[in-house]
Amino acid sequence: MDFVNAIILLLNYIFIPALTYGSQLALGAIFVTLIYGILRFANFATGDMMSFGTMATILFTWYFQSLGVSLGVLPTALLAIPFGIIFMILYMLLIDKFVFKYYRHQKSPPVQFAMVSIGVMFVTQAVVRIIIGPGDRRFFDGEKFIIKAREFKEMTGLNEGLALKSTQVITIFVTIVLVSLLFWFLNRTKTGKSMKAYSDNEDLALLSGIDPKKIVLVTWVIAGILATIGGALYGLDKSFKPFTYFNNMLPIFAAAIVGGIGNPFGAFLGGYVIAFSEILLTYAYKKFFMYVLPESMEPNSLVQLLSTDYKFAVSFSILVIVLIYRPSGIFKGKVL
């Protein structure tokens, strides 16, 4: 029985939160990796673009709520996401037209693109803060829990409860569907294959008659979908605050590089690598050992490898190590 308790404990405090957080990071990381692979620059405006998409979703959610439209047990935001995506894509295309396009035609070095994206970051941050303000926004409605910890305890008679939030299930489910669709698109359709070809060798792709304008357009469309959904899911699960989104850019970058930048599948797995290592290394295992070990061997301390204050530092350290020893990432991205 103690063993089952220990398993439930780990599921509740490590596995499910890490899986949720990892999914949110994974969507962002695929966004970064696609931009890097096809448009060839590190997009420092990632976090703020995600917050723009989330902002659009929140505004539509409020609008729907004021109309009295709802999805019952599901959050209204799910209904608003498609509209948020449209706004996000329009914003991205606008920025591409007025900012990035010029440098693409100039064939500027990636560093210059990165600098320009910092300009975009400032502007986007200003736009988001001017429209919705810098404060904390919660826009979740509907049923909060699928299983409550207490109900679970009563149901099974175990000491440990397992709480399952509906946002967690929604996040994981949406991520699986979205990512499978994306990989199907990239690997099976003609446009997807031509995107891959363009990413691998631009000149060769142009020679074989691939239209670069279309590739860029499709990339921004996919990026918009990923950014909005990733951001909205994070906002539903935690809360929306522009500053947090800006900070999230860092673990997202870490995930994309750990997975091998330019490699979407690597970025997808990289999100989970980062999330799991953050949570595994900062969890206090005292209770777990109390269940598993006989009483005489129980630990006195918290058995915590690092204090939770260093959560971000963990993912950055992993990234630094990967950058030094395997700059192409764990799952072989572009060799840079």
Added chain:
Amino acid sequence: MRKNLNVIAAYSIMMVLILMVGIFQSWNIALSIFNLCLISAVMTMGANIQWGYAGLINFGIMGYTALGGLAAVLISVDPVQEAWRAGGFDILMSLWLIVVMVLVIRFILKRFEKSKIRTYSIAAIIISGILLIRFSAEPGIEAIEAVDPAKTGFLGGFGLPIIFSWIVGALFAGGLAFIVGKVALGLRADYLAIATLLISEIVIAIIKHEDWLTRGVKNVIGLKRPAPYEVDLQTTDWFIKLVEKFNSGKLSVIENLADRQAALNQLVIEGSSVFVKLCYSGLFLVVVIILLILTQKALYSPWGRMMRAIRDNEEAANAMGKNVVKQHLLIFILGSAIVGIAGAMLVTQDGLFTPGSYRPMRYTFLIWVMVIVGGSGNNFGAILGGFVVWFLWIEAAPISLFLINFFTAGIPETNALKAHLIESVPYFRFLLMGLGLLFIMRYRPKGILPEKIEIK
């Protein structure tokens, strides 16, 4: 003279702008903008050495600034004897352990050939070392943090004059840059940017959460000053006389003696804070001028030419027998050390150290905007960038408030949109910075004062 005309013009305009703030808002505001402009100028000089001279991209400016600030705390605060007695021994033991660990790793690296076993054993040493240090330092840290946590709860510093910290801050930042450079300089430009950004976040995390060393988010306040205190000045005779002399015209108009005394008191209070700020301005100006002379000399020296050669064509410079890796490391350390000085100056001016306030927007990206806008590779440009961008950063809110009021003059105050816009005035500075950066990069990619190399 002719060729420097645009430099002189740009600086004159900048000075006029600051004087205008002094005349129309207040001299206090003008001087605090001027002081922070000077500090920003030091930061941009550091970033400019790295980016403009050598083409190295360093997004970790925040980390070096914070280390400079930490130096100011560690140098100037008096040591907390009780804390040293409570946990000093444990901390010193852990420091000793770290030294031993580094030496052992160095020994292994030198002694054995590269192999899988070597890599794994080094990893094992690091992990077991970290665990060991955690266990040995834990009781000490807890004891230190328990010593009067509301007031101290940390080891304190050396109790020296705070000016020394400007040098120590440079040493701290240079030391960190040495480690970071050894590790990350081989990376491609945009990877280097991301790596340095993340490393600076790690530095901030450590400073925020190691309370025994830095007091963490509890902040350190009331640091010593190199300048006199306002309260002391207000009771000093010569200062009061000085203020009286300066304002004799204004004061003589007032007939009533009591009124005149009240007016004088008011003037003394205002004057004292202006005087303190002027003291800081003087100190900062000295630093800026010394650094400017040094960097200009370096730029036109054989070493400066070599750096430009490395920046413009690494392979060719390498083929000519220049040690690119070593020079990159050197310039990375130099630039970061200058940023460290700025960090210490900043904390000196504020008189407080708040780890929570170090955010990448303000301390990394804004500095980069300054470098790009001012003109990378040109020291005068970098300093001008620091002045222009900081000035706009502060004055953006009043300017945008004025513009909003101007354009919505016909709309009543109660209009929701107008109220919302006025409420979000502080965020227009981001918009201004972003648009400024984008326009400069598009239409004047070399900055306001572009790099000009004359061959003498």
